[in-house]
Amino acid sequence: SQQGEEDPQALSIQEGENATMNCSYKTSINNLQWYRQNSGRGLVHLILIRSNEREKHSGRLRVTLDTSKKSSSLLITASRAADTASYFCGNTGGFKTIFGAGTRLFVKA
Amino acid sequence: DVKVTQSSRYLVKRTGEKVFLECVQDMDHENMFWYRQDPGLGLRLIYFSYDVKMKEKGDIPEGYSVSREKKERFSLILESASTNQTSMYLCASWADRRSAAQNYGYTFGSGTRLTVV
Numbered sequence: 001s002q003q004g005e006e007d008p009q010a011l012s013i014q015e016g017e018n019a020t021m022n023c024s025y026k027t028s029i030n031n032l033q034w035y036r037q038n039s040g041r042g043l044v045h046l047i048l049i050r051s052n053e054r055e056k057h058s059g060r061l062r063v064t065l066d067t068s069k070k071s072s073s074l075l076i077t078a079s080r081a082a083d084t085a086s087y088f089c090g091n092t093g094g095f096k097t098i099f100g101a102g103t104r105l106f107v108k109a
Numbered sequence: 110d111v112k113v114t115q116s117s118r119y120l121v122k123r124t125g126e127k128v129f130l131e132c133v134q135d136m137d138h139e140n141m142f143w144y145r146q147d148p149g150l151g152l153r154l155i156y157f158s159y160d161v162k163m164k165e166k167g168d169i170p171e172g173y174s175v176s177r178e179k180k181e182r183f184s185l186i187l188e189s190a191s192t193n194q195t196s197m198y199l200c201a202s203w204a205d206r207r208s209a210a211q212n213y214g215y216t217f218g219s220g221t222r223l224t225v226v
Contacts, residue, residue, distance in 0.1 A: 003151060033214050040222070042113070042199055043152075045214030088151065090215075095140060095159050096167070097215065101151035 004089050004100030012106045019079050021103040023089035024071040030093040032065055032072045037086045037102070046074075046087075081109040112136050115200050115218035122225050128187040130221050132200030140203040141183035142215070143167075143175065145196040152199065158183055190225045197222050 007022045023032070031050050035043040049056045049065045049072065056063045062075040076083055084107045090097040116131035134141065140159050144152040144167075154167030156175040164175050172194060176184045183202075187194055201215040 003153075035214070035217075040197075040220070042217030042219045043201075043215070045216070048212055048214050095157055095165070096154060097142075098154075099144075099152040101149060 003098060004091055006087075006089060006100040006103045008103060009101070010104040010106070012108065013079055015079060015081055015107055015109050017079055019076040019083070019105055019107070020073060021087055021105070022071060022073050023100050024069070025091050025098070026070070027091070027098075029065065029067050029070050029072070029091050031091075032063075033090040033092060033097065034061075034063060034072075034074050035088045035090060035099075037088065039085075043088060048092075076105075079105075079107045081107050083107050113200060113202055113216050113218040115198075115221050117221050118219060120221055120223045122187075122190050122223065124191060124225055126187075126190045126225075128190050128223070128225075130185040130187075130198055130200075130223070132183045132185070132218055133181050134183075134202040134216065135181065136202060136204070136216065137180065138202035138216070139180070139205040141177065142201045142203070143173075143183065143185045144199045144201065145169070146199055146220075147196050155185065192225050195223060195225045 033048045034046040037043045060077045065072045086102045086104050088102045089100045113134045142157040143155040158164045158177040174186045198221045200218040203215050
């Protein structure tokens with residue numbers, strides 16, 4: 001399967017803590033995207049990191065990419081209850097994006 | 110500020126019915142996609158289109174067809190709905206690779222939760 005593997009499947013932390021989720025693929029990574037999905041809604045784009053980049057920041061988000069390991073990590077710093085959602089990675093090549101199964105993050109107030 | 114609109118949030122159809130799911134985007138994006146989302150399986154690509162009247166099969170096209178007569182509209186058709194097509198359907202659009210707007214990733218609609226009984 002080309003589907004990305006996300007780890008952990010679920011994560012529960014206290015508000016203020018950092019949350020780290022990982023994503024890996026069996027195929028090479030071209031451009032890696034991270035999305036957030038609130039319950040029962042569509043996905044919202046968070047950040048895109050290109051294959052020639054190693055790290056990218058956006059506000060409280062930090063994404064790293066290791067193309068040799070075919071993996072990426074998303075770090076959310078100083079988490080808030082509003083960060084509770086599912087997070088998906090997507091490996092984009094050409095016109096298509098192959099998504100992972102997602103990590104469910106629950107941030108306790 | 111709505112950018113990708115899916116015609117229905119919830120839909121209940123009977124087995125054997127022909128079902129149309131409509132998606133409209135107002136961002137002038139060239140690329141449009143239909144995914145289905147099931148627990149534990151993530152998002153799986155059904156069909157995509159990179160231009161008007163152009164369509165390409167994704168990973169799970171069986172039982173589905175699509176139509177893109179205008180740039181802004183991409184329709185998913187279930188020819189004869191079956192219970193295993195009960196799922197959340199997500200439409201998305203994406204700017205062309207030559208556009209800087211591609212850096213902003215996919216824009217998804219809110220989804221249509223389809224139940225086939």
